Amino acid sequence: MNILLAVTGGIAAYKAAELTRELQRRLISVQVVMTPSAEEFVRPLTFAALTGKQVLTSLWQPAVEGSDEFSIEHIAVAHSIDALVVAPATADSLAKMAHGIADNLFLNIFLATKAPVIVAPAMNVNMWEHPATQANLQLLRRRGVLIVEPDAGYLACGMIGGGRLAEVTHIADEVTRLLTVKSDLSTETVLITAGGTQEPIDPVRYIGNRSSGKMGHALAQAAMDRGARVILVTASGESAPATSEVIRVRTAEEMRRAVLDRLPDATVVIKAAAVSDYRVSDPSSQKVKRSGALTLQLEPTGDIAHAVAAQRQPGTLVIAFAAETEDLLTRARRKLVEKNVDAIVANDVSQPGIGFDAEDNAGFFLTPYEEIPLSRSSKREMAHRILDELLRLRTHQKTDRSEAGGNLAATESH
Structure with a gap:
């Protein structure tokens, strides 16, 4: 099976390297696409070394490094993958996915692909809980995007709460289930x-x-x-x-x-x-105080x-x-x-x-x-x-x- 792993620009981007290895251990072929912001956290060379494949970063790069041959890369990739996995997915990326904005290579692929999509959000707890983020998640869910909800815990920003990227093994489990799906309920x-x-x-x-x-x-x-x-x-x-x-x-x-x-x-x-x-x-609007029997x-x-x-x-x-x-x-x-x-x-x-x-x-x-x-x-x-x-x-x-x-x-x- 071939998946495209989209890495967006959050501090959890380094965990995408662990996810790549975990998916490879499960005999899943991985290619990586990175947003410009993600390149500020992890260099493309990291994923190229792990996957042995060209890392996709721009709408304008040649289909093959060192070649002058040109193809409409996002269309070719969108048609060739079995699943698109977005991990980590930032609040910005979720908003653009929900509203059809395509200002980088990954978002163009997202709009062009018919393959199933799994999203693993990661962000500050206040950003995660913001009504705009939750509304965007609801929009994506209604369109069939599968959301691997983040864990709660200590965050890179120093706060404690929801928004920490789900465990790599949990994300890989969801990807594996998606790729081995039995389709006898596909019409329901x-x-x-x-x-x-x-x-x-x-x-x-x-x-x-x-x-x-x-x-x-x-x-x-x-x-x-x-x-x-x-x-x-x-x-x-x-x-x-x-x-x-x-x-x-x-x-x-x-x-x-x-x-x-x-x-x-x-x-x-x-x-x-x-x-x-x-x-x-x-029901009482205030806490009921203990004062004998209560009916x-x-x-x-x-x-x-x-x-x-x-x-x-x-x-x-x-x-x-x-x-x-x-x-x-x-x-x-x-x-x-x-x-x-x-x-x-x-x-x-x-x-x-x-x-x-x-x-x-x-x-x-x-x-x-x-x-x-x-x-x-x-x-x-x-x-x-x-x-x-x-x-x-x-x-x-x-x-x-x-x-x-x-x-x-x-x-x-x-």
Whole structure:
């Protein structure tokens, strides 16, 4: 596989040399393109020595060093690569990518290529958190660019916070997954919810649950690995996988609004989040002081899965989750009918080592006609098994439509 590594002008540019070596260890061929600003941090000779290839720096350089032959280099490169990886990606580069500005060779290649793009941002924490940067990231995600979010920690500027380039091995993992993608979900847009919602009692306390979001995040990663466009709505505090679009929420109402807002884009909805069934009717605007017994008035939250099933487009599949502690299959089948979804993943969260805040999971995949055991496995493996069943549902759906069309045609012929 051939990737083009774009190095932009930030202090983390030196880590691009480590990333080059890590990708080469994985038998990936790397060529480097540098922005003028990047050359102020690392010299092109460094990457030429590591890759054995010409480092691309200018729209006007010959296709081959020492040759007078000229080609439209950014077009030729854009058509020849399997992926474009931008690491580090500065705030300036992200803004130009989002708004179609092409004032250097790398940005011309970005606009000209049809290859998948992975971006690993790195910058000062205030720049990372600025609304303009976050808006640019959202634009890029919606266009299918995969974002490897930066880590938090000590930054070169002396501040502590988000914005540090993700670990080189993590970036390389995302590149490897992208290049080895299984494309059986390439026609699907999968909307996934994850994590446990939090309902505020006051500014510092909330009603919540033990859901870590690991199952939903594993589903998002697995769906992306299989070629789907993924929209992840997560209430988890864990790092999100580099999906097409990540929407962070806190409460059940925030999740409901985000899901229904993105529902028209989805061909599949997987409701893996543990959504609070109740919220405090009138949360305090100030911290509640301890002064004896406290009574909270609770009211039910909206049923997101039921609303999704009622408002979905024709052909959209909806898969819900049922986390139970007793009468697993009976309660799950009741939810399957009440919520009017296509399938339910039922799991017993009272069992040790599976379910909430665990690395493994187990349960059943229930449809109106089948009861398929999902034996204990890692959540990543279980995610792929759920997606396998999703594809079977899609196949049955297409078969049913075909048979219905054939019956209609036979009726009309008489």
